[in-house]
Amino acid sequence: MGLPQSAGVAGNAVCDRRLRGGGDRRTRCGGLWRTAGGCAAVGHRDVSRGGGRDGRLGQPLCEAAEPGAAGAIPFAAKTANFLSSPRHNPLAVLQVEGLAKRYGEVLGLRDLTVKVDEGECLVLLGRNGAGKTTALRCMAGVLLPSAGTVRVDGINAADDPAAVRALVGLMPEVPGLYERMSARAYLDHFGAIYGLEPLLRRRRIDELLETFELTDAGDRWLGTFSKGMRQKVALIRATLHRPRLVLADEPTSALDPDSARRAWIYLKDLQKDGCGLVICTHSMEEAEHMAGEIGIMSDGRALAVGSLDKLRRRSGLKRRRVMRELPTLQDIYLSIVGNLGSNHDGLAETRTA
Structure with a gap:
């Protein structure tokens, strides 16, 4: 059974994708449907999610009713993307x-x-x-x-x-x-x-x-x-x-x-x-x-990537002297790209006075 017309382009693009995990290529689905009891695969092909790092197929992604079950509606029509659930998709976005x-x-x-x-x-x-x-x-x-x-x-x-x-x-x-x-x-x-x-x-x-x-x-x-x-x-x-x-x-x-x-x-x-x-x-x-x-x-390079605390340490900027404030992101940015100059303490004092 193919996807219904209502599932549209996005339904095909999302649901016919190859699911990857554990280093091997997963089987492909013909579409996903949300039902009152969960999710069901459209068609005869299995849909599986990676169960770990050993490359084995995990439990079936779609465990519930038949596609024609009462209450079933096209996957692409759902407001929430089912595949965004951490339980079903452990991969980074x-x-x-x-x-x-x-x-x-x-x-x-x-x-x-x-x-x-x-x-x-x-x-x-x-x-x-x-x-x-x-x-x-x-x-x-x-x-x-x-x-x-x-x-x-x-x-x-x-x-x-x-x-x-x-x-x-x-x-x-x-x-x-x-x-x-x-x-x-x-x-x-x-x-x-x-x-x-x-x-x-x-x-x-x-x-x-x-x-x-x-x-x-x-x-x-x-x-x-x-x-x-x-x-x-x-x-x-x-x-x-x-x-x-x-x-x-x-x-x-x-x-x-x-x-x-x-x-x-x-x-x-x-x-x-x-x-x-x-x-x-x-x-x-x-x-x-x-x-x-x-x-x-x-210049096309990532000079630094990390949390604000990590970049704060990377910048080498110390706490501000007047109000003991941490340097702002603007201070950190200018320090890392090399434009802050030697008078950044004076600038900090001016802003916090």
């Missing part, structure tokens, strides 16, 4: 190893290695041209790296880029919206591409338009939207299908303080639901608030 990208004679990205687990946020900091956007595009599977590997939920982006794109929500710095469509029609269009059922995507669109205070503007052409409104629509588009991984390039750069606060609360909620986040921002305050780990980049 994102694993990047030795990633490099060359543009002619220029190395835009050099030997980047990072990992993002479920519900974690990695913030990339760096000046313009540091390689942050190139890294995001490679992670999303829309740019082919020159070297290295990207795995999302264990899937190698080079082996199955369509499956990776189905699991990722990419929010570029420049949204690139369809200006002669209304916001509601535009989001509905992308919801259909993601494989969301009509009722579900309309409900989700209404909820998110309300969250970002765009309900009254929902039927206006996107060409009439301000820069901040466009950025809100781009964030909704990137997260409409509840992806496993959200990659956001300057997600609040055009937003007013209240709208930015709403956006960060929304991203935090996604994080609590198990979504992995990779965010590029120039706001040190936002980075400190969001990040579990921070990557400081310069």
